Amino acid sequence: xxxxxxxxxxxxxxxxxxxxxxxxxxxxxxxxxxxxxxxxxxxxxxxxxxxxxxxxxxxxxxxxxxxxxxxxxxxxxxxxxxxxxxxxxxxxxxxxxxxxxxxxxxxxxxxxxxxxxxxxxxx
Amino acid sequence: xxxxxxxxxxxxxxxxxxxxxxxxxxxxxxxxxxxxxxxxxxxxxxxxxxxxxxxxxxxxxxxxxxxxxxxxxxxxxxxxxxxxxxxxxxxxxxxxxxxxxxxxxxx
Numbered sequence: 256x257x258x259x260x261x262x263x264x265x266x267x268x269x270x271x272x273x274x275x276x277x278x279x280x281x282x283x284x285x286x287x288x289x290x291x292x293x294x295x296x297x298x299x300x301x302x303x304x305x306x307x308x309x310x311x312x313x314x315x316x317x318x319x320x321x322x323x324x325x326x327x328x329x330x331x332x333x334x335x336x337x338x339x340x341x342x343x344x345x346x347x348x349x350x351x352x353x354x355x356x357x358x359x360x361x362x363x364x365x366x367x368x369x370x371x372x373x374x375x376x377x378x
Numbered sequence: 379x380x381x382x383x384x385x386x387x388x389x390x391x392x393x394x395x396x397x398x399x400x401x402x403x404x405x406x407x408x409x410x411x412x413x414x415x416x417x418x419x420x421x422x423x424x425x426x427x428x429x430x431x432x433x434x435x436x437x438x439x440x441x442x443x444x445x446x447x448x449x450x451x452x453x454x455x456x457x458x459x460x461x462x463x464x465x466x467x468x469x470x471x472x473x474x475x476x477x478x479x480x481x482x483x484x485x
Binding site: 292294301302303304307315316317318319351353358360361362363364365366368369370371 | 379409410412414416420421422423424427428429431433465467469470472473474475476477478479
């Protein structure tokens with residue numbers, strides 16, 4: 256049974272750095288074809304893809320946020336960490352992590368999601 | 379970035395109806411297209427991957443089709459639990475962008 260859960264601060268001040276942790280179980284990030292992705296959703300708005308890390312440490316991130324985002328993994332602890340620098344009120348959103356399966360011939364998909372964590376950016 | 383455009387943005391239907399949501403990519407993405415369902419206050423759920431492959435456990439009333447730039451999600455015989463917001467996502471290249479969503483409401 257695959258489960259993921261996001262953790263981190265619920266409130267950050269503008270210009271601060273956000274650090275979110277995705278703790279998972281039921282799979283290993285050393286398994287070929289597996290990854291963990293981060294997605295966010297501002298209140299009442301659409302989903303936004305942020306970043307992804309694969310079993311082989313291949314890392315991808317949104318070009319518009321690349322300078323602010325870092326994604327790392329700790330396979331021994333079954334967790335993935337996302338850091339976002341220079342937070343702004345527009346970054347207020349629910350942040351999700353999700354298990355990624357790279358389906359053969361069909362590309363990667365986010366097939367298991369954490370419940371999400373709401374992060375508010377305000378002074 | 380590849381832009382994903384869904385239509386309509388919202389849709390009203392009745393239980394038992396068949397509905398179709400479309401998604402258009404700004405460039406060809408082959409079949410690298412996923413569909414998700416999201417209910418209020420919940421995380422999205424994968425329905426379809428690779429444009430037409432049904433995710434395990436998803437009812438067969440959900441189906442997907444398309445390739446290249448034009449895709450569709452069809453829900454047959456709508457059930458009360460199907461009223462939600464639906465998103466398409468391209469997995470052809472990063473960033474794996476999402477559409478703006480289609481809210482399916484009860485008529």
